[in-house]
Amino acid sequence: MKRIAKLGVLVMVAAMVFSLAACSSGTKTGSDTKTYVIATDTTFKPFEYENEKGERVGIDIDLLAAIAEDQGFEYELKAVGFDAALGEVSTGQSDGMIAGMSITDERKKTFDFSEPYFDSGVVMAVSASNDTIKSYADLKGQKVAVKTGTEGATFAESIKDQYGFTTVSFPDSANMYEDVKAGNSVALFEDYPVVGDAIASGVPLKMVTDMEKGSSYGFAVKKGQNPELIEMFNTGLANLKANGKYQEILDTYIKK
Structure with a gap:
């Protein structure tokens, strides 16, 4: 009888151990916390770029870090370029994207956006030594540089037939600027804070038009996915x- 009693006690203890183990396996710990993968651009200064120390910095980068700290979530940043970032999110390889991305009706078919975090606009810029191109009308018969996937490219495409110019596309701002500096294209269309930062940093360009109102920038996730991240x-x-x-973050990067 004693052996049977002892056996019963051992069975009960074992059952309690397994029960506790089962309960603990479903408990979230620090190591179990979900880490979101966030895709971003590589060369869209002052929103995201690499500084002289090789660090990823910019308005978007600092804003994401501050929001993550405020809301208590973790993330892994993937600097893959704008077009690649779009693909990363739309295919589920990344959970979200922050890359100076304009909120448009067309993109809303594929992405869910946050509230706007920056209101942008487009300007036309030319080489600092160019005194010929002063308005859209001066672009007739000329080549104009744009960056693929940007608000500037969209605006240029919308007016090129009206003003009789052709567009040349580049994957990043640096190559677009070089093309205009070299005289291959007579002008470029770019988001005003981006080209403004370039000029303030010494790139020999000048803005020759008033800013055209553009779309606002938003943080994006794949449509129907990660609603808690948007919230x-x-x-x-x-x-x-x-x-x-x-405002402190904006003042750090936008040249007055």
Whole structure:
């Protein structure tokens, strides 16, 4: 009888151990916390770029970091370029994207966007030594440089038939600037804070038109996916605007 009793006690203890183990396996710990993969551009200064130390910096980078800290989530940043970032999110390889991405009706078919975090616009710029091109009308018969997938490219395409010019596309701003500096293209269309930063940093260009109102930038996820990430971004953005951190980030990168 004693052996049977002892056996019963051992069975009960074993059952309790397995029960506790089963309960603990479903408990979230620090190591179990989901880490979101966020894709971004590589050369879209002042929103995302690499500084002289090889560090990834910019408005988007700092804003994402501050929102993640405010909302308590972790993320892994993938700097893959704008077009690649679009593909990363649309195919589910990345959970979200922040890359100076304009919120458009066409993109809303594929992505869900956060509240806008920056209101942009487009300007035309020419070489600093060019005194011929001063308006869209001066572009007739000329080549104009644009960066693929940007608001500037969209705007240029919308007016090129009206003003009689052709466009040449580049994957990044640096090559687009070089093309205009070399005289291969007479002008370029670019988001105003981006070309403004380039000029302030010493790139020999000048803006020759007023800013055309463009779309606002937003953080994006694949349509119908990661709604909690959009909610955290929106809440964090509102908090940063309220406590002054948002404006502090803008003032760090946008040249006055």
